[in-house]
Amino acid sequence: MLIRDAMTGGGRAAPRNVEFMAYLVDADSAQVMERFTVEQMMPHALVRQGSMDEAIALLGQLDRPPERLVVDISASSMPLSDLARLADACAPSVSVVVIGDRNDVGLFRELLRMGVDDYLSKPLTAELLRRTLGGQAAAEPVQQVRTGKLVACVGARGGVGASTVAVNLAWALANRQQRRVALIDLDPHGGPANVLLGVRSNEGLTDVLKNVNRLDPHYVNRTLVPVGPHLSVLSSEMDFTAGTQPDLMALQRLFGELKKHFHYIIADLPDRAGPVSQCVIEAAQTTVLVSDPSVYGARESARLIRLAENRDVAMPLALVINHTHPEGKAELTVRDFEEAIGRKVSQELPHDNEAAVEAENLGAPIVGGKGPLAQALLALSLDLSGRRAEPAAALTIRLPPLLAHTMQGLSGLWKRLT
Numbered sequence: 001m002l003i004r005d006a007m008t009g010g011g012r013a014a015p016r017n018v019e020f021m022a023y024l025v026d027a028d029s030a031q032v033m034e035r036f037t038v039e040q041m042m043p044h045a046l047v048r049q050g051s052m053d054e055a056i057a058l059l060g061q062l063d064r065p066p067e068r069l070v071v072d073i074s075a076s077s078m079p080l081s082d083l084a085r086l087a088d089a090c091a092p093s094v095s096v097v098v099i100g101d102r103n104d105v106g107l108f109r110e111l112l113r114m115g116v117d118d119y120l121s122k123p124l125t126a127e128l129l130r131r132t133l134g135g136q137a138a139a140e141p142v143q144q145v146r147t148g149k150l151v152a153c154v155g156a157r158g159g160v161g162a163s164t165v166a167v168n169l170a171w172a173l174a175n176r177q178q179r180r181v182a183l184i185d186l187d188p189h190g191g192p193a194n195v196l197l198g199v200r201s202n203e204g205l206t207d208v209l210k211n212v213n214r215l216d217p218h219y220v221n222r223t224l225v226p227v228g229p230h231l232s233v234l235s236s237e238m239d240f241t242a243g244t245q246p247d248l249m250a251l252q253r254l255f256g257e258l259k260k261h262f263h264y265i266i267a268d269l270p271d272r273a274g275p276v277s278q279c280v281i282e283a284a285q286t287t288v289l290v291s292d293p294s295v296y297g298a299r300e301s302a303r304l305i306r307l308a309e310n311r312d313v314a315m316p317l318a319l320v321i322n323h324t325h326p327e328g329k330a331e332l333t334v335r336d337f338e339e340a341i342g343r344k345v346s347q348e349l350p351h352d353n354e355a356a357v358e359a360e361n362l363g364a365p366i367v368g369g370k371g372p373l374a375q376a377l378l379a380l381s382l383d384l385s386g387r388r389a390e391p392a393a394a395l396t397i398r399l400p401p402l403l404a405h406t407m408q409g410l411s412g413l414w415k416r417l418t
């Protein structure tokens, strides 16, 4: 039963703009909550009587997530797994308060560990809601532990497909795993991200870096260009004659703010060197390093891995070998590559010129298709989110062995280059 729906005037369709959303199992609690939202004069409040499943379904339909969410676990037989599903359905920034009928400290601690801001046990009263959800309390959550992940996509050398990987990872996480994703094209003059996603740049990145102090959810929403319900892009296309050096502090603050709103921020680095790349790799929770299967690629990969390993905090690094060119005799095999740099390759991407050109021409990402390159990109996105069920090797695309180098010849070559 609909209790109150301030935005839609009582309609049952998914409302467009919800700032406070509450789903309560029983009519009494829903009524207390409804009175509370009226008393607090909340402009965009949605209070409904319904289950966790209904709350999760509605979250999936909203244009943007609410700022605060109240859910009721009293009818849930597996409250923690229901809340994990809920966490999957809403952005990390959403402040979540859980209502239940158990007065259980163990449960309360578990909920706080999951990033829930507070737990209230029934019966709900106006006073209890005022104390926990009203005024000052709303502005000061008990703790905020859920934030998104920054993923730095960097090429070991130019043209190895770092942007292709960044765009396809972002698209797959958003469209195959329903994560909220922001893709940032850090090439100030515009990399291929917009073309590959079939959108136009709005100079949002330049704008946002100048106004980083004004970053609030509304500003973020206005500035990022949406590509479907879960994916947004931030980029700029400055004039080629304009030399730029983004303010690194502003960049760090931008990441901090975006992490509150998105599960993943995928940063496409235009270059492996320089202050911006270093700043992003420093700030990232994961780096995806893309290389071609060349000796020079292996050498540069080893240098970048050393850079990543020199950080204060250890960071996962996924090494991707991308066959941007048809197989050639002088290429390294994956095994040679691994031996040369002393690290396992996370994913090999097969060569598929047709898929790559078609994606660029149509603005439809490769990973949305069905071929081996799409499969490999999808597997990489599942690895990144820890969702791949099969062992990584099972999905690795195996290419025919390359004959040119014997291991001996290779190690001699490697020694000369390092």
Ligand SMILES: Nc1ncnc2c1ncn2[C@@H]1O[C@H](COP(=O)(O)OP(=O)(O)OP(=O)(O)O)[C@@H](O)[C@H]1O
Residues within 6 Å of the ligand: 155, 157, 158, 159, 160, 161, 162, 163, 164, 165, 191, 192, 269, 270, 271, 322, 323, 324, 325, 349, 350, 351, 352, 353, 354, 356, 357, 360, 373
């Ligand atoms: N597996 C692949 N098979 C065939 N072509 C590919 C593959 N991966 C990428 N490409 C193509 O290689 C070219 C370079 O890709 P991309 O722009 O992603 O590389 P990059 O590393 O970001 O380059 P840059 O150094 O310019 O930033 C593009 O034309 C892209 O379509």
Ligand SMILES: [Mg+2]
Residues within 6 Å of the ligand: 162, 163, 164, 191, 192, 268, 269, 270
């Ligand atoms: Mg690029």
